[in-house]
Amino acid sequence: xxxxxxxxxxxxxxxxxxxxxxxxxxxxxxxxxxxxxxxxxxxxxxxxxxxxxxxxxxxxxxxxxxxxxxxxxxxxxxxxxxxxxxxxxxxxxxxxxxxxxxxxxxxxxxxxxxxxxxxxxxxxxxxxxxxxxxxxxxxxxxxxxxxxxxxxxxxxxxxxxxxxxxxxxxxxxxxxxxxxxxxxxxxxxxxxxxxxxxxxxxxxxxxxxxxxxxxxxxxxxxxxxxxxxxxxxxxxxxxxxxxxxxxxxxxxxxxxxxxxxxxxxxxxxxxxxxxxxxxxxxxxxxxxxxxxxxxxxxxxxxxxxxxxxxxxxxxxxxxxxxxxxxxxxxxx
Amino acid sequence: xxxxxxxxxxxxxxxxxxxxxxxxxxxxxxxxxxxxxxxxxxxxxxxxxxxxxxxxxxxxxxxxxxxxxxxxxxxxxxxxxxxxxxxxxxxxxxxxxxxxxxxxxxxxxxxxxxxxxxxxxxxxxxxxxxxxxxxxxxxxxxxxxxxxxxxxxxxxxxxxxxxxxxxxxxxxxxxxxxxxxxxxxxxxxxxxxxxxxxxxxxxxxxxxxxxxxxxxxxxxxxxxxxxxxxxxxxxxxxxxxxxxxxxxxxxxxxxxxxxxxxxxxxxxxxxxxxxxxxxxxxxxxxxxxxxxxxxxxxxxxxxxxxxxxxxxxxxxxxxxxxxxxxxxxxxx
Numbered sequence: 001x002x003x004x005x006x007x008x009x010x011x012x013x014x015x016x017x018x019x020x021x022x023x024x025x026x027x028x029x030x031x032x033x034x035x036x037x038x039x040x041x042x043x044x045x046x047x048x049x050x051x052x053x054x055x056x057x058x059x060x061x062x063x064x065x066x067x068x069x070x071x072x073x074x075x076x077x078x079x080x081x082x083x084x085x086x087x088x089x090x091x092x093x094x095x096x097x098x099x100x101x102x103x104x105x106x107x108x109x110x111x112x113x114x115x116x117x118x119x120x121x122x123x124x125x126x127x128x129x130x131x132x133x134x135x136x137x138x139x140x141x142x143x144x145x146x147x148x149x150x151x152x153x154x155x156x157x158x159x160x161x162x163x164x165x166x167x168x169x170x171x172x173x174x175x176x177x178x179x180x181x182x183x184x185x186x187x188x189x190x191x192x193x194x195x196x197x198x199x200x201x202x203x204x205x206x207x208x209x210x211x212x213x214x215x216x217x218x219x220x221x222x223x224x225x226x227x228x229x230x231x232x233x234x235x236x237x238x239x240x241x242x243x244x245x246x247x248x249x250x251x252x253x254x255x256x257x258x259x260x261x262x263x264x265x266x267x268x269x270x271x272x273x274x275x276x277x278x279x280x281x282x283x284x285x286x287x288x289x290x291x292x293x294x295x296x297x298x299x300x301x302x303x304x305x306x307x308x309x310x311x312x313x314x315x316x317x318x319x320x321x322x323x324x325x326x327x328x329x330x331x332x
Numbered sequence: 333x334x335x336x337x338x339x340x341x342x343x344x345x346x347x348x349x350x351x352x353x354x355x356x357x358x359x360x361x362x363x364x365x366x367x368x369x370x371x372x373x374x375x376x377x378x379x380x381x382x383x384x385x386x387x388x389x390x391x392x393x394x395x396x397x398x399x400x401x402x403x404x405x406x407x408x409x410x411x412x413x414x415x416x417x418x419x420x421x422x423x424x425x426x427x428x429x430x431x432x433x434x435x436x437x438x439x440x441x442x443x444x445x446x447x448x449x450x451x452x453x454x455x456x457x458x459x460x461x462x463x464x465x466x467x468x469x470x471x472x473x474x475x476x477x478x479x480x481x482x483x484x485x486x487x488x489x490x491x492x493x494x495x496x497x498x499x500x501x502x503x504x505x506x507x508x509x510x511x512x513x514x515x516x517x518x519x520x521x522x523x524x525x526x527x528x529x530x531x532x533x534x535x536x537x538x539x540x541x542x543x544x545x546x547x548x549x550x551x552x553x554x555x556x557x558x559x560x561x562x563x564x565x566x567x568x569x570x571x572x573x574x575x576x577x578x579x580x581x582x583x584x585x586x587x588x589x590x591x592x593x594x595x596x597x598x599x600x601x602x603x604x605x606x607x608x609x610x611x612x613x614x615x616x617x618x619x620x621x622x623x624x625x626x627x628x629x630x631x632x633x634x635x636x637x638x639x640x641x642x643x644x645x646x647x648x649x650x651x652x653x654x655x656x657x658x659x660x661x662x663x664x
Contacts, residue, residue: 037506038488092454096447115428118450119487122424125454126480129461133474141473142465148458155451156370174369 010322011054017316018062021076025058028080032127044108044120048087057187058083060212064191064205066316071194074135078194081135081144082187084128089151089183091121096155097241140190147186154178158243165252165268167244173214176221181213188212204310208320211304216327218297221245223330225281225290236277242267246296248280250289259283294328301328342654343386349648350394353408357390360412364459376440376452380419389519390415392544396523396537398648403526406467410526413467413476414519416460421483421515423453428487429573472522479518486510490575497584497600499576505546508553513545520544536642540652543636548659550629553577555662557613557622568609574599578628580612582621591615626660633660 008016015022029049035041058079065075093099094107095114101107109117125148132141158175161167188209192202224238225247238245244252244267252263262279265271284290304324311317340348347354361381367373390411397407425431426439427446433439441449457480464473490507493499520541524534556570557579570577576584576599584595594611597603616622636656643649 035485035488037503038485038492040488040492041485089454092450095450114446115491116488118424118427119484119491121454122421122457123481123484123488125457126477126484129477130474130481133470133477136470138465138468138470142462145458145461145465149455149462152451152455152458153367153370153373156367156372156448156455159447159451160370160372171369 068195184213185209215300400527516545517541
């Protein structure tokens with residue numbers, strides 16, 4: 001290991017350790033996003049894929065496989081599959097959220113139109129299923145098909161929960177499992193499966209991905225009220241979109257009558273005025289909900305690290321443990 | 333056979349012959365469109381599914397299986413899979429086309445919103461893949477995954493071909509193969525596969541579905557200029573949406589300079605005035621393109637009938653042959 005390895009971010013160290021396979025994944029993505037007949041498809045896809053992103057999900061698949069001795073071409077195919085599913089959901093999310101920026105660029109729905117984003121997303125989703133059939137494992141396909149259903153279900157749930165002050169923590173957990181943890185968990189699980197992991201190892205990698213995804217999304221939701229723009233979000237986006245994330249759900253639960261009237265006005269009625277974001281932050285601090293969310297995220301990160309105990313000792317195992325610590329370390 | 337069977341429409345006779353299995357398909361669809369966590373999903377799906385529709389695609393799967401001795405539960409699952417894929421594409425199509433009516437009802441994008449239609453479509457697409465994994469056949473899954481990719485590719489192609497007078501007949505064929513024939517072909521093919529058909533029989537059923545779908549879509553495109561509202565379309569919808577369908581493509585190819593200027597104005601520039609639809613119809617009649625489209629559709633219907641020669645003699649075989657004749661008989 002290089003002397004500076006501890007100074008490097010865990011996902012960068014994973015990217016180094018898995019560099020050859022990640023290059024193969026990227027080549028496969030470029031190859032399969034082509035369309036002989038409809039040039040609009042690779043245009044839209046390339047815009048999003050080549051903007052980068054951390055490629056965290058395909059790396060999880062490769063890392064899980066590597067930990068168990070590797071799975072060669074099949075792990076590469078599944079890693080590309082996972083990234084295609086992720087890209088398809090991003091295209092559709094940006095339509096649903098009417099987003100204008102993603103990964104530091106204008107979104108596809110802005111550059112082309114919503115129609116292209118919907119249909120190219122469908123194409124990538126179909127391509128992901130083609131790719132996974134090539135892995136010749138019905139068990140792997142069932143995991144990824146289930147994850148796809150949970151993702152869509154979580155998105156619909158988020159849609160109907162938005163602006164609803166009755167949203168519970170249980171519903172919030174369901175939503176973030178859908179929007180983030182389901183694909184993290186499936187990415188880890190299928191990597192372990194194709195590498196021939198035992199049932200306990202496959203379950204452990206799934207548990208790791210699930211907890212990592214929950215910690216990651218909770219941290220993201222907290223950062224939306226927390227103060228850094230490093231992840232490309234503006235502070236208060238969720239507030240303006242009237243999303244019920246954990247810091248707000250807890251503040252609403254602890255609200256007195258005056259505070260409740262405030263939340264009803266800004267979240268339910270959407271009547272937001274200057275200074276309302278500051279007031280929301282004051283209420284969240286008053287009830288300690290930002291700190292409580294951070295503690296929850298830390299607990300999930302710890303669950304993720306603990307799940308790795310089931311896996312063989314390996315440099316990649318340590319990197320995955322560091323990754324779990326890192327997603328919440330962003331919060332300090 | 334009942335005395336009046338010749339007077340009944342072929343798809344009604346198929347529905348009678350396959351009534352028990354179709355009931356099982358409908359029960360399975362109702363069961364699988366449920367979502368424990370997101371009630372919006374069954375609401376949106378039920379709105380579309382219970383509006384009826386002819387259930388032509390699942391019937392093709394069941395009919396192909398029946399012709400070859402039946403495939404029980406697996407054929408029922410695949411028939412439901414095919415209908416889920418179809419329903420998902422309808423939800424997304426209505427968003428893309430900004431449609432307001434479907435099957436005689438307001439569309440889901442109008443009753444709820446585009447967001448719900450996009451996400452519930454994704455959910456149904458994922459559910460279709462879950463259902464097909466239960467059939468335990470990677471070959472069947474590959475056929476349906478490929479069909480899904482061709483459908484999305486065809487939709488994107490249609491999007492970029494719209495308003496483009498340079499659209500060729502080859503591109504048109506690609507578009508209608510995507511939007512209609514790909515799923516008809518896959519529905520027939522997987523039915524034959526799970527019933528244990530020979531390679532020649534599977535290929536014949538695929539060829540039947542492909543040609544039936546092309547004939548069906550050409551007839552639909554012709555009816556859009558032709559004069560009946562029986563299929564729930566208004567005359568001239570495609571004209572107003574500036575779609576390049578076969579009657580227009582041929583009229584543009586045969587246009588003199590004045591006529592070309594007309595097409596450029598109404599289709600490319602979208603500058604449509606009162607009387608333009610009548611003028612378009614006059615030009616299409618002048619160059620015989622409506623008649624030529626009808627002849628093309630008839631030829632594809634004949635191709636479909638001919639493909640059935642490979643299949644065992646069976647009452648269902650005769651119904652499928654009649655169905656091919658019927659989709660173009662609507663034109664007389």
